[in-house]
Amino acid sequence: xxxxxxxxxxVGLGTMGAGIAEVLARAGLSVTAVEVNEDALARGRGHLxxxxxxxxxxxxxxxxxRDEIFGRIxxxxxxxxxxxxxxxxxxxxxxxxxxxEIFAALDKIxxxxxILATNTSSLSVTELSVATGRPxxxxxxxxxxxxxxMKLVEVVQTVVTEPSVIEDVEALAERLGKVDVTIGDRAGFxxxxxxxxxxxxxxxxxxxxxxxxxxxxxxxxxxCGLPMGPLALMDLIGIDTAYEILDTMYKQSRxxxxxxxPIIKQMMTAGLLxxxxxxxxxxxxxxxxxxxx
Ligand code: 3HC
Numbered sequence: 462x463x464x465x466x467x468x469x470x471x472v473g474l475g476t477m478g479a480g481i482a483e484v485l486a487r488a489g490l491s492v493t494a495v496e497v498n499e500d501a502l503a504r505g506r507g508h509l510x511x512x513x514x515x516x517x518x519x520x521x522x523x524x525x526x527r528d529e530i531f532g533r534i535x536x537x538x539x540x541x542x543x544x545x546x547x548x549x550x551x552x553x554x555x556x557x558x559x560x561x562e563i564f565a566a567l568d569k570i571x572x573x574x575x576i577l578a579t580n581t582s583s584l585s586v587t588e589l590s591v592a593t594g595r596p597x598x599x600x601x602x603x604x605x606x607x608x609x610x611m612k613l614v615e616v617v618q619t620v621v622t623e624p625s626v627i628e629d630v631e632a633l634a635e636r637l638g639k640v641d642v643t644i645g646d647r648a649g650f651x652x653x654x655x656x657x658x659x660x661x662x663x664x665x666x667x668x669x670x671x672x673x674x675x676x677x678x679x680x681x682x683x684x685c686g687l688p689m690g691p692l693a694l695m696d697l698i699g700i701d702t703a704y705e706i707l708d709t710m711y712k713q714s715r716x717x718x719x720x721x722x723p724i725i726k727q728m729m730t731a732g733l734l735x736x737x738x739x740x741x742x743x744x745x746x747x748x749x750x751x752x753x754x
Contacts, residue, residue, distance in 0.1 A: 474505020
């Protein structure tokens with residue numbers, strides 16, 4: 462019988478972490494949301510305010526419900542505030558050394574039965590698990606962007622994850638209104654392993670001037686019924702995040718499909734990170750709305 466988790470933590474309040482914190486608080490859980498400093502915390506809070514305000518303005522959320530959601534989230538700059546958490550979901554940038562440092566710290570702070578989950582999309586969950594003294598309680602819980610909207614959670618088990626931990630996390634995903642798929646620990650899991658070869662190919666078509674960004678995106682939206690074209694989706698995911706995912710998958714599999722198209726690294730270096738920086742393949746005049754320039 463799965464444990465009903467009620468006290469949870471989220472570490473990292475970027476696009477994904479803030480979305481995950483929102484999903485957890487909306488489902489009635491008590492959330493401690495931790496960022497590295499006050500500025501990052503204010504930005505994370507801003508993501509949550511933007512997302513919930515948008516839901517209020519569309520008549521999807523009551524202002525009182527929004528206040529209740531915020532009432533369930535404690536914002537903090539200290540990992541020590543996670544000492545009571547039954548589950549912590551880490552959602553910091555995709556850098557192994559940063560994640561292992563956080564896992565090692567959480568291992569010291571949290572009770573021995575706390576589940577430590579990572580939202581990594583391509584790094585090894587097994588490698589993270591051995592940074593702790595509790596590898597059997599470490600698991601992947603991979604959400605999709607935008608987390609409040611996308612229904613899937615990939616639950617990633619390692620060769621030592623305890624079955625009860627998998628059950629607890631699967632049960633939580635269902636309480637969050639998500640559909641879970643449970644898989645082993647391989648870069649890209651299911652969705653990214655299939656998606657990123659396609660995205661990379663679309664970028665290379667654009668880079669080789671085979672077709673315009675608008676035509677590439679229109680072809681996939683209107684010809685294949687996807688909600689968004691691949692270049693717009695790259696901007697949503699974030700060019701830096703997309704690069705890290707492709708690079709990790711390429712290093713692991715040596716599959717040429719995943720060798721990042723050169724322009725991705727160039728855009729990243731130039732700070733064209735997609736929606737979050739205001740410019741990627743497209744330019745974004747205001748938050749969330751694409752404007753072709
Ligand atoms: N946060 C919260 N809610 C959001 C949102 C956001 N950032 N963006 C959109 N929404 C909500 C809207 O409020 C709206 O809700 P409603 O139906 O209850 O009113 C609903 O989503 C639809 O939004 P819109 O009408 O504004 O726009 P669209 O119909 O074009 O949908 C979209 C936007 C949901 C982003 C859709 O275009 C889509 O599904 N795109 C594909 C996204 C995708 O493929 N994500 C996976 C990326 S890969 C990944 O995340 C893995 C990682 O490891 C990188």
